[in-house]
Amino acid sequence: KQEVTQIPAALSVPEGENLVLNCSFTDSAIYNLQWFRQDPGKGLTSLLLIQSSQREQTSGRLNASLDKSSGRSTLYIAASQPGDSATYLCAVRPDTGNQFYFGTGTSLTVIP
Amino acid sequence: ETGVTQTPRHLVMGMTNKKSLKCEQHLGHNAMYWYKQSAKKPLELMFVYSLEERVENNSVPSRFSPECPNSSHLFLHLHTLQPEDSALYLCASSQGRGDEQYFGPGTRLTVT
Numbered sequence: 001k002q003e004v005t006q007i008p009a010a011l012s013v014p015e016g017e018n019l020v021l022n023c024s025f026t027d028s029a030i031y032n033l034q035w036f037r038q039d040p041g042k043g044l045t046s047l048l049l050i051q052s053s054q055r056e057q058t059s060g061r062l063n064a065s066l067d068k069s070s071g072r073s074t075l076y077i078a079a080s081q082p083g084d085s086a087t088y089l090c091a092v093r094p095d096t097g098n099q100f101y102f103g104t105g106t107s108l109t110v111i112p
Numbered sequence: 113e114t115g116v117t118q119t120p121r122h123l124v125m126g127m128t129n130k131k132s133l134k135c136e137q138h139l140g141h142n143a144m145y146w147y148k149q150s151a152k153k154p155l156e157l158m159f160v161y162s163l164e165e166r167v168e169n170n171s172v173p174s175r176f177s178p179e180c181p182n183s184s185h186l187f188l189h190l191h192t193l194q195p196e197d198s199a200l201y202l203c204a205s206s207q208g209r210g211d212e213q214y215f216g217p218g219t220r221l222t223v224t
Contacts, residue, residue, distance in 0.1 A: 043215040098168040
């Protein structure tokens with residue numbers, strides 16, 4: 001069974017700092033990996049989707065990378081802003097079946 | 113309405129009640145999902161529907177009963193729930209089963 005881990009569980013940074021969030025998974029046979037943000041009490045907002053054949057995806061100040069062989073993905077946030085404060089979740093879809101496996105998330109606080 | 117909507121947003125029910133959660137997607141997607149999010153735990157996939165056919169049932173207790181009458185609507189019928197069923201229930205949709213998922217805002221369920 002795929003296990004997804006996100007470290008650290010919580011992170012606090014001053015505004016303007018560049019930061020990296022980590023996601024690791026135990027089985028490299030994945031179809032894709034998706035990064036989300038979740039604001040308190042709300043649903044998930046999709047940030048980036050990386051297919052298994054891709055190495056990275058970019059959207060604005062966000063850049064997600066994927067290293068399948070080592071079972072790792074990172075989400076890079078440039079020039080962080082207070083509005084980036086949220087919980088960031090990664091989800092892995094295996095090659096086969098209909099499952100999605102989520103990490104427990106990293107809670108990010110950007111201090112003005 | 114755009115995206116994925118869920119009603120009600122909050123629900124309090126006793127253990128003997130019967131209620132239903134509703135999800136509607138306005139994205140023209142073919143796959144829909146129910147997830148359960150409990151505190152300090154990863155999102156748990158409950159059910160997957162593809163083209164109105166249930167393709168995944170993750171050993172969910174029979175007190176949860178999904179229904180997908182068409183590709184735009186998904187219901188979760190609840191009966192004789194337990195207090196440990198209290199959680200945020202999230203609906204999502206995607207174009208195909210492996211594609212980028214879009215989430216609704218969730219229903220916060222409290223079982224008393």
